[in-house]
Amino acid sequence: MALLSLRNIYKEYDNEEIKVPVLFDIDLDVEEGEYLVIMGHSGSGKSTLMNIIGCLDEATSGEYILDGEDVSKKSDNELADIRNKTIGFVFQTFNLLPKETAQVNVALPLLYAGVPKQERMERAKEALEKMGLGDRMDFLPNQLSGGQKQRVAIARAIVTNPKILLADEPTGALDTASGMQIMDLFSKLNEEGITIIMITHEPDIAAYGKRMVVIQDGRLKSAEKPKKIEQTKETLDETEPTEDNQE
Amino acid sequence: MRSFLTMLGIIVGVAAVIAVVSTITGTNEQIKNNLIGDGTNTVTIQLYRNGWPADFSYSDVPEGIPELNEKVRKDILDMDHVVNVSLIHMHTYVDSLYYHGHQLSGGQVFGIDENYFETAGYHVVLGRGFSTADFKDQRKIAIIDDTLKNSVFGGENPLGKSIDIVGEPFVVVGVVNKKSEFEPVINTVEDYYMYNDYSSGVLYIPDSMWPLVFRYDEPKQVIVKADSTDTMTEVGNQCKEILNATLTSTDQTIKYESTDLAESASQLQQLSSSANILLIGIASISLLVGGIGVMNIMLVSVTERTREIGIKKALGARKNRILRQFLMEAVILSGIGGILGVVTGIVLSKIISLVALIPTAINPYAIIIAVLFSMVIGVVFGMVPSIKASKLNPIEALRYE
Numbered sequence: 001m002a003l004l005s006l007r008n009i010y011k012e013y014d015n016e017e018i019k020v021p022v023l024f025d026i027d028l029d030v031e032e033g034e035y036l037v038i039m040g041h042s043g044s045g046k047s048t049l050m051n052i053i054g055c056l057d058e059a060t061s062g063e064y065i066l067d068g069e070d071v072s073k074k075s076d077n078e079l080a081d082i083r084n085k086t087i088g089f090v091f092q093t094f095n096l097l098p099k100e101t102a103q104v105n106v107a108l109p110l111l112y113a114g115v116p117k118q119e120r121m122e123r124a125k126e127a128l129e130k131m132g133l134g135d136r137m138d139f140l141p142n143q144l145s146g147g148q149k150q151r152v153a154i155a156r157a158i159v160t161n162p163k164i165l166l167a168d169e170p171t172g173a174l175d176t177a178s179g180m181q182i183m184d185l186f187s188k189l190n191e192e193g194i195t196i197i198m199i200t201h202e203p204d205i206a207a208y209g210k211r212m213v214v215i216q217d218g219r220l221k222s223a224e225k226p227k228k229i230e231q232t233k234e235t236l237d238e239t240e241p242t243e244d245n246q247e
Numbered sequence: 248m249r250s251f252l253t254m255l256g257i258i259v260g261v262a263a264v265i266a267v268v269s270t271i272t273g274t275n276e277q278i279k280n281n282l283i284g285d286g287t288n289t290v291t292i293q294l295y296r297n298g299w300p301a302d303f304s305y306s307d308v309p310e311g312i313p314e315l316n317e318k319v320r321k322d323i324l325d326m327d328h329v330v331n332v333s334l335i336h337m338h339t340y341v342d343s344l345y346y347h348g349h350q351l352s353g354g355q356v357f358g359i360d361e362n363y364f365e366t367a368g369y370h371v372v373l374g375r376g377f378s379t380a381d382f383k384d385q386r387k388i389a390i391i392d393d394t395l396k397n398s399v400f401g402g403e404n405p406l407g408k409s410i411d412i413v414g415e416p417f418v419v420v421g422v423v424n425k426k427s428e429f430e431p432v433i434n435t436v437e438d439y440y441m442y443n444d445y446s447s448g449v450l451y452i453p454d455s456m457w458p459l460v461f462r463y464d465e466p467k468q469v470i471v472k473a474d475s476t477d478t479m480t481e482v483g484n485q486c487k488e489i490l491n492a493t494l495t496s497t498d499q500t501i502k503y504e505s506t507d508l509a510e511s512a513s514q515l516q517q518l519s520s521s522a523n524i525l526l527i528g529i530a531s532i533s534l535l536v537g538g539i540g541v542m543n544i545m546l547v548s549v550t551e552r553t554r555e556i557g558i559k560k561a562l563g564a565r566k567n568r569i570l571r572q573f574l575m576e577a578v579i580l581s582g583i584g585g586i587l588g589v590v591t592g593i594v595l596s597k598i599i600s601l602v603a604l605i606p607t608a609i610n611p612y613a614i615i616i617a618v619l620f621s622m623v624i625g626v627v628f629g630m631v632p633s634i635k636a637s638k639l640n641p642i643e644a645l646r647y648e
Contacts (some may be wrong), residue, residue, distance in 0.1 A: 056561060056641045077565045084563020095558045095645065112563040156562070 002029040003163060004053065004197055008061035011041065011048055018138045022048045023218045026062070030197060037209030037225070038199045045198050045218040047168060053197060054087055054166045057078045058157050062158045067163060084112050087193075088157030092169035096141040096156075097157070103137040104130060106156045113160055127155035131185065147178030154185060158194065165189060167198040184206045254584030256537025257624065261588025261617045262595055263530030265609075269596035271523045272628040273607035282622025283546040287368030288476055292469040292490060295504045301466065304338060309462050315467045318362040319493060323471060323486050324477050328478040333366040333470040334424075335359045336457045344450065345411040346399055354395065355449045356412060358457035366472045374406045374421030382453045389417035393424045395448025410450060413460040415431030417452055469503075481504075490564060541581050545573060545632035549639075556636050557644025570637040577629020589614050 007028035012019045022045045024055070030036055040046035050068050051057035051062065055071055065069040067086055074082065083089075088109075096105045107124035115123070128137055131151040141149055150170060157165055171179030187208060200206050203226040212221040294301040294312065314579040315334050323332045336358035357363070364376060372393065381388060389410060398403050409416040457463065469490065473482040483505030490503040550555070554571055594608040 043521075051642050054561070056645075077567075080560065080563050080565045083561060084564075089561050094562070095554070097555060097558065108559070108561045112565070112568065160563075186285070 002065075003032045003034075004064070004066045005054070005213065007027045007063040007065075008060045009049075009052065009056075009064065011045075011052065011060050012037075014240055016037035017214075021218065022088075023052075023059070026212070026220055028220060030195060032195055033190070033193055035196045035208075035210040036198070037206040037212040038197065038215055039201060039203075039206050039212060039223065040199070043202060044215045046215045049215060050168050050197075050199050054089060055082050057161075064112045065074075080112070084109055085160060086163050088154075088160065088162040090150070090153050090157050090165065090167040090170045092172040094141070094146075095151060095172070098141050098151060101138045101140060102133060102152045103145065105141070109156060109160045117130045123159055124155070128152065128158040130153045130158075145178070146174045147181055150174060150178070150182050151185065154182070156187065163195055165194050165196045167196065169200055169204065170198065171200070179205065203233050249544065250580060252587055253540050254580060254587065256540040257581050257584030257621050258493060258537075258588040259442065260532075260534030260537045261585050261621055262591035263306070264527060264617055265589055265613055266595040266599060266607075267523055267526045267530055268610050268613040269592070269607040270599060270605055270625065272610040273600065273611070274605065276608050277606045282632065287366075288479055289367055290471045290473060290479050290486065291506045292471065292483065292486050292613025293505050293506070294466040294468075294500055295302070295500075296473045297500045299507050301501065302466050303630075308462070308466065309496055309498060311494060311498070311499065312466055313493050315465065315469065315497070315563075320469075321487065321628045322489055325408070326482065326485050326489075328474045329486075330472040330474050331362055331366040332465045332472070333360055333362040334454075335363055335379045335470060336454060336461065338467055338524060341412070343411075343413045346408070351395075351410075351448075352645065355632055357449055357451045357459075358454040359462070360454050363451070363470065363613060366470050368472075369423040369425055371421050372424045374419070374494075376421055376423070377451075377453055382455045384506055385455055385458060385459075386453065387415060387459075388420045388453070390418055390421040390423055390451040393422060395450060396422050398448055403423060410495040412450070412452070415460055417456075417530055418451075421453070421648045447489050448491055500632030534621070534624060537584065538581070539623075541577055541584075542628035542631060544580075545577050545629050545637070548576070549573065549632045549636040552636075553644045553647040555640060556639050557641050557647065560639070560641035566637040569639075570633045573633035573636045574626065574629050578625035578634065581629075582618065585618040588621065592617070 006026050009023055009028075010021070011023040011208050012021040014020075017106050026049065031221075044074075048057065049162040052059050055066070055074075058072060062072075066082065069082075071079070071082070089095075089199075092144060097108070097187050099110075103121060103124045107120040109129065110123060121246040125134070125137060131154055133148060133151055133155065136144060136148060138149075141152070144152065152171075154165075165186070170182055170186070174182065183205060186196055186198070190210075196209075198205075198209060206212055207226045209225060212225040214221045281509075320334055322334050323329060338356045340353050340354065341356045342350065344354045344356070359377075361377065361379065361382065364370070369392070371390075373396075375389075376390065377388070380386075380415060389412075391399075393411075399405070399410075400408070400549065405419045405422060407418060409418045452460075457465075469486060470488050471482055473479045487503050487505050494503070559569060593609055596609065599605055600607040
């Protein structure tokens with residue numbers, strides 16, 4: 001069974017009196033250990049899809065099974081627990097708490113998971129060390145570079161050992177070198193077994209994924225994965241045109 | 248800085264409440280201790296006729312008023328809360344007091360028993376008191392109080408001098424003074440003080456000598472010392488009943504009454520309290536305004552921290568956790584405001600007592616209630632912003648710039 005599976009997802013927003021449909025007939029299965037890239041232009045609905053997958057938003061209709069559980073039937077508190085334990089978020093703008101140190105930022109999800117303080121700090125330290133930031137633990141976010149901030153954010157995303165790492169334009173605010181560094185970390189994490197779902201509109205970033213779907217005007221299409229620009233060993237036939245919705 | 252300005256409303260409110268309550272408490276304490284108890288907790292019970300203290304100085308005493316004897320004194324002494332009892336004769340505005348041919352106008356003469364000075368709280372400051380032998384041997388001796396000493400003798404030594412009462416010379420053997428002095432500062436109390444004050448001075452003679460100068464069968468007054476200020480009224484009433492039971496007079500208007508100082512004083516206390524309740528009301532309004540200030544700043548804070556709330560929600564913080572966080576902040580904010588307000592209030596009440604010469608006493612209950620109340624304000628006025636924070640949609644909160 002797939003780790004997550006979306007069936008007939010439809011989403012519309014109520015903008016005052018006008019209903020704005022955003023997503024249509026989304027069918028998507030993601031297996032454990034996958035590295036899926038969702039590509040799309042701005043306004044294509046990719047962020048909305050991401051929010052639904054991340055349990056931050058609920059679909060207007062359709063079915064979403066995550067890790068064997070029907071998300072649409074969950075209460076707010078249960079959704080909060082799912083976000084806490086099953087999903088790790090990485091945002092384009094990092095979303096670190098500006099007044100807290102890197103270590104405290106990373107330890108935050110563990111607080112909501114009810115982990116005792118000493119263990120929280122210890123696990124946050126380990127996660128930061130894994131991101132190569134062992135010497136930046138007491139730094140505030142504004143004392144860190146963009147790439148470092150994003151690595152703190154990744155440490156925060158993986159500190160709870162979630163099954164899924166959900167990344168929304170993780171390199172969007174970074175220079176190319178930092179972006180590459182982040183992508184290498186993602187690949188490493190994926191090799192360790194974590195499922196990654198990443199949204200991007202940059203083809204050279206999308207090239208790091210193992211499978212790619214494109215979202216256009218609220219509908220999913222399977223697509224060939226772009227080649228990595230500086231890497232040639234990747235092959236094109238990794239993408240499997242399986243569950244993608246055809247118009 | 249912004250938090251301090253927010254707290255300012257609470258600080259001012261709490262400070263005002265504390266200052267007002269301290270002033271009330273101080274005034275009441277002063278009335279209670281200095282006026283009612285006079286520091287000695289004594290109650291005076293005397294005979295009344297037609298609602299006025301009966302004066303038989305110049306007329307015959309009617310039938311049915313037996314002389315108060317040692318047995319009655321014993322009965323009263325055996326009552327609960329009674330420390331000491333004294334039976335005395337008393338004349339005010341005696342115009343037959345002479346010293347060296349000078350009339351001492353408005354002086355008072357007390358015919359006292361052995362218990363009087365102790366019961367009423369006087370102590371000998373010069374010479375000696377009365378001994379048992381003085382009463383037995385019918386010695387024509389007198390003790391004067393400090394006021395009389397000053398007005399008649401000035402700096403002169405009064406001991407050994409003789410004062411004529413109705414033509415009989417009494418030799419001064421001692422000077423007494425009240426154990427506790429009190430200076431009233433409340434305007435409304437001053438009239439009362441004037442009434443109660445024996446400002447023209449008192450001359451004490453042994454009661455056994457009373458018939459020599461005045462009528463032997465004049466009714467006595469009973470001075471009872473209660474064990475505390477709070478039991479004075481009760482003691483006075485019980486004592487009154489015992490004394491009234493001795494009366495057999497056909498004149499129903501003749502009865503013993505206790506000078507109910509506690510009653511008069513509680514009226515005075517109410518007078519000062521009711522004026523101050525208005526002040527407390529005004530101070531409470533400022534607490535309310537302070538609470539609205541807390542709500543306002545919390546609402547601003549929630550808006551400013553929308554993104555932070557969004558992050559926390561995305562990371563799995565439940566609604567209640569967000570709610571608690573903001574509620575705690577509101578409570579701490581107003582709690583600190585309350586504590587600072589208490590400090591300010593104490594300082595303020597000290598300043599009031601120094602500048603306005605109004606006595607103040609810090610009321611510990613007022614402090615506890617004020618701090619708790621300001622925290623309650625934090626909860627009440629922090630509730631709306633906290634609920635708003637907890638209900639924020641995480642996506643919109645994350646998108647918020």
